[in-house]
Amino acid sequence: xxxxxxxxxxxxxxxxxxxxxxxxxxxxxxxxxxxxxxxxxxxxxxxxxxxxxxxxxxxxxxxxxxxxxxxxxxxxxxxxxxxxxxxxxxxxxxxxxxxxxxxxxxxxxxxxxxxxxxxxxxxxxxxxxxxxxxxxxxxxxxxxxxxxxxxxxxxxxxxxxxxxxxxxxxxxxxxxxxxxxx
Ligand code: FNR
Numbered sequence: 001x002x003x004x005x006x007x008x009x010x011x012x013x014x015x016x017x018x019x020x021x022x023x024x025x026x027x028x029x030x031x032x033x034x035x036x037x038x039x040x041x042x043x044x045x046x047x048x049x050x051x052x053x054x055x056x057x058x059x060x061x062x063x064x065x066x067x068x069x070x071x072x073x074x075x076x077x078x079x080x081x082x083x084x085x086x087x088x089x090x091x092x093x094x095x096x097x098x099x100x101x102x103x104x105x106x107x108x109x110x111x112x113x114x115x116x117x118x119x120x121x122x123x124x125x126x127x128x129x130x131x132x133x134x135x136x137x138x139x140x141x142x143x144x145x146x147x148x149x150x151x152x153x154x155x156x157x158x159x160x161x162x163x164x165x166x167x168x169x170x171x172x173x174x175x176x177x178x179x180x181x182x
Pocket of ligand 1: 015016076079113117118
């Protein structure tokens with residue numbers, strides 16, 4: 001049966017290349033993984049007071065996490081970091097105190113940018129924070145993707161054979177990671 005994967009996409013813009021990369025990964029996973037987007041852009045800024053009357057996006061987010069086998073983060077790089085919208089989501093996930101939804105959750109991180117380092121710095125910082133939150137983050141293979149539009153077809157297939165194989169390897173490793181840690 002397919003594993004349920006909660007997906008955090010760190011970009012909110014419509015034409016996001018990270019959203020496109022997510023679609024590519026979903027296709028490569030086939031029927032092994034079922035992706036469920038965590039709509040992290042809908043979450044309010046973290047505020048402890050809001051637990052008194054839980055906002056609907058927070059309730060949905062926590063519920064989705066609590067019914068997921070794993071989490072996948074697909075992040076852009078913003079000023080050599082990862083976007084604040086992801087940090088906000090990490091913080092919501094760790095609370096209320098004693099109900100950390102990230103605890104022992106298998107996780108993988110990837111991301112893409114047009115720049116040569118392909119989000120490596122952002123991913124490194126995100127890895128550290130997700131580990132601190134309690135996620136079991138897959139260490140290898142790393143997947144720092146320099147976005148080149150000509151490599152990807154609009155239907156989410158990968159035109160370039162080398163890239164396709166690399167991304168397939170990443171997805172296959174994530175499936176195994178979930179199977180052994182989940
Ligand atoms: C960027 N971009 C960027 N790229 C990069 O490789 N390293 C970086 O540090 C930054 N910094 C940065 C800051 C801010 C505020 C923005 C808006 C952008 C460029 C970024 O990679 C590019 O806009 C991608 O297209 C963003 O990903 P999405 O939104 O297409 O998924």
